[in-house]
Amino acid sequence: MNLKDIKKKLLSGDFSSLLWFGEDKRKIHPTEVAKMLTALPVSNAIEAFKSLPTRTEVRVFPYLDHLLQKKITKAAAHERASYILNELSSDDRMNFFTSLKGVELSFFLDFLNEKNKSALHGLLGYPDKSVARLINTDFATIEKEVTVAEACEHLRKNHKDSEAANVIYVVDKDGKLIDDIPVRRFVLNEPEKKIADILDGFCISLKMTDSKEDAIVKFKEYDRVVLPVVNQENVLLGVLTVDDVLDVAEQRDTKEIQNFGGMESLDYPYVKTKFFSLIKKRAGWLVVLFIGEMLTATAMGYFDIEISKAVVLALFVPLIISSGGNSGSQAATLIIRAMALKELTIKDWWFVMRREIFSGLTLGLILGLIGFIRIAVWQHFHWYNYGEHWFLVAITIFFSLIGIIMWGTLSGSMVPMVLKRFKLDPATSSAPLVATLVDVTGLFIYFSIAAIILKGTLL
C-alpha cells in the first residue's frame, strides 16, 4: 500500500483496514490509533473512528483528547455512544466527565446506564483535587481464609485479563481493607498455602479525600505502582495506578510553570489552544501586572523633581529594579517549588526568612560591588561622565542594590508563604507579582537612599 492509497483510505473514512497495515500484519496499539486520528482533520477523524470495530473504539477512546472525545460522542448514534461510555474503565470514564461542565455534563450523563450514572454521581461529589476523582472502581478482592489455589480459581472465574488483576486486595466481610497481594505471590507460593500466610503486613492505602498531591508523595515515598483507596471506615472503594498520578504531576508542574510565566494555565496544550483563548489566558494577568506596574509611573512622578535635577539617577532605574525583580523571582521559585514538593511548610517561615535575608545581603553585596566598579571604571576611562559627584552616585547605587535585593529575596520568599497561609495557591503568578511589588517599592528605596546620600550635592 503506498502513501496515496493510505491517504485515500483515510479521507474516505476507511480506517480499520489500515490497522493491520505493515509487513508483518502486526496489531497496532490503541494509543497509536489515537495518535493517527488526532493528526487527521476533525471531520475525517470522526468518520475514521466510526469505521473501527466497536471493541477497538472502546480501547482507543481513552487515548483521545477531550475535545475529540466530545465531538466523536456527539457525532455517533446514541446507542453506540452509550455503549462506548458505559464500557470505558471507571477511571477513564471519570476523566472524560471531569472535563465537562453544566449543560454538557448532563447531556453526556444521559448516555450512561443507571449503575454507571449513580457511581459517577457519587464520585463527582468528591472535590476536584481529591484522589476519588482518579480511582478505578474495578478491582479484585479476596478473603484471607481461602487458599492460593482457591484464590486463583476465583480470579479466573470473575476477572478478565486487565490491569485490575495485577494486585489482589484482601478484605474482611465488611469490605474493609486488610492487605494487598501482588498476583505474582500466587505463582511464587504453593497452591495449598492460606492467603493469610502470604501477607507481608505492609499495606499502604490512600483515603478518598486525600489530595492528588498527597498521592504523588505517597507513590514516590513507597515506590508503588498501584495503591488501594479507602473511605473513612477503611472500606476499599477503588484503586489508583501510578500512570494517572504521573499525568497529575505533569499537569501540576505545567500549571506551576505557566503561572510562573505570569499567566493563567492553559486547559489544552499550546498547539491545541485556540488563538483567542490563548489571548484570554495571557491578557488577564498581563493587564493586572500592567496596572500594578503603573504604580511605577506614579512613583517616578513622585520623584520627578529629583530626576530633573539629577538625570543620572534615571539612567540606573531599569538596572536597579530588574535586579530586585530577578532576586525576588529566584527566591519565589525556590520556595514555591519546595512547598509544592512538600519539602517545606509554612511552619518553616522563620527558617526561610532568616536564610533569605542573609542570602539577599550576600547577593546584594556582590551585585552592589559590581555596580560600583562599573561606574568607577566608566568614569575613569571617560566612557561616560557621571559628573563631579560620580563617587556619591556610585555609593548610592551600591547601597540601593543591597537594599533592593534584600527586599527582593525577602518578599519573594514570604509572598508565597503568605498566599499559602490564606489557602491561596502560591504558584498563582507569584513570581511576576513579586517582581511588580519589588519594582514599585524598589523605586522608593532607590530614591530615598539617593535623597540621603546626594542631599546638598546633586539633590
Next chain:
Amino acid sequence: MNLKDIKKKLLSGDFSSLLWFGEDKRKIHPTEVAKMLTALPVSNAIEAFKSLPTRTEVRVFPYLDHLLQKKITKAAAHERASYILNELSSDDRMNFFTSLKGVELSFFLDFLNEKNKSALHGLLGYPDKSVARLINTDFATIEKEVTVAEACEHLRKNHKDSEAANVIYVVDKDGKLIDDIPVRRFVLNEPEKKIADILDGFCISLKMTDSKEDAIVKFKEYDRVVLPVVNQENVLLGVLTVDDVLDVAEQRDTKEIQNFGGMESLDYPYVKTKFFSLIKKRAGWLVVLFIGEMLTATAMGYFDIEISKAVVLALFVPLIISSGGNSGSQAATLIIRAMALKELTIKDWWFVMRREIFSGLTLGLILGLIGFIRIAVWQHFHWYNYGEHWFLVAITIFFSLIGIIMWGTLSGSMVPMVLKRFKLDPATSSAPLVATLVDVTGLFIYFSIAAIILKGTLL
C-alpha cells in the same frame, strides 16, 4: 514506651528495637525508617543505622538521600558497606553511583564485587540522560514454547518475591525480546496452555540509548507501569519501572522551574542545600543578568539628552520595559514547556512565530490602550501634569507598548527555539534572559518612537 524512652534509645543508637514499636507491633516500612533516620542529626543517624539488622539495612538504604548514603557507607566497616552496596537492586545501586564523581566514585567502586563492578561500568558508559542509567537488570525471562505450568514452576525456583516477578519477558534463544506477559496471565489461564498462545502481540520497549524524557513520554502514551529495555539488537538488558520515571519527571520539572526563576538548578532540596552552595547557584545567573541589564544604563545614557529635555519620558521607563519583559516571559514559558512535553518541535517555528506576532499585536493593543487611557485620565483630573504635549506623550506610550510587547512575544518564543536548535537546553534561564534582552532593546524602541512622535515639540 514514652517519648523520653524513644529519644534515649535513638540517641544511644538503639534503633532496631523501635521498629516493632506500636500497639500492634506492626512492622515499619523501610521508607518510614529512612524518614526517621533523616530527621536525626547525622552522627546519630549513622549510629542508629548500624543498629539495624543487616537485611533491613539493605532495604532502608535506597530510601536515604545521597549525602546520608555516602556518610553511612564511609562510617561502616568495609565488609558491611560492601555487603549493602552489593545487595542493592541494580537500579538503586546505579542511582547511588550516579551521584558520585571522580575520586569518590572510584573509592566506592572498590566496595563492589567483580560482577557488580563490571555491570555498573558497562552502564556508566551510557550517557547520563539515557534510560540505561535507570534500568533494573534483575528481570524474569521465559521461552515461548513452555506451558504456563512450567513457567510458574520456573518462576518459583528462580525468582524471589520482588517487583521483578510482576512481568515476565518472553525471549528467544539469543535473549532477543519477543513479548511481555504480566504474571496475572499465568493465573488467569489454564496451566496446560502454551506461553505462545497467551501473548497479546503488543510489546512496547525502550532502547538503552533512549533519553529519559522519551521514556516519560512512552510511559504516558501507553499507560504502562514497567517497560523492557533492549539494545540495538533487540536483546533484553533490563527493565524500567514507572516510579523511577516519576522521579525523573519531577526532577526535570524542578530544574525547569528553577531555571525559569533565573538560577542554576539545585542538586538537593532547598532545605538541604547549604547556604553557600545556595548562594553559588543563585549568584552566577544573577551576575550574568545584572551585567546584561547594565546595558540598560548604557542605553539610557545614550538618551540622556532626551531625558533631560523631557523628564516625563523617564517616568514610563519601568512600565514600558516590564510590560515587554512580562509578555516575553509568558511566551518563553509556553514554548519551553510545550517543547519539554514534546508537543512542539523546532520544525514548528513558523507556526509559533506567526502566532506570537499576532498575540503580541493583540496584547500590545490592549495594554497600549490602557496606558493611553491612564495618561488621559490623570491629565484630565489634574492628578499629574504631563505638560501641554500630554497627548503626544500618550500616543508615544501607546505605540511603544505595541512595539515592545510584539518584540517581547517574538523574542520570548524564538529564543528558546534557537537555543534548542543549537542543542542547548531551552529552559536554561530563558525567561530572565528574554526579559533582559527585551529590557535593553525595549529602551531603544521606546526612545526611537518618542524621537519620531515628539520631534519638534518636546525633543
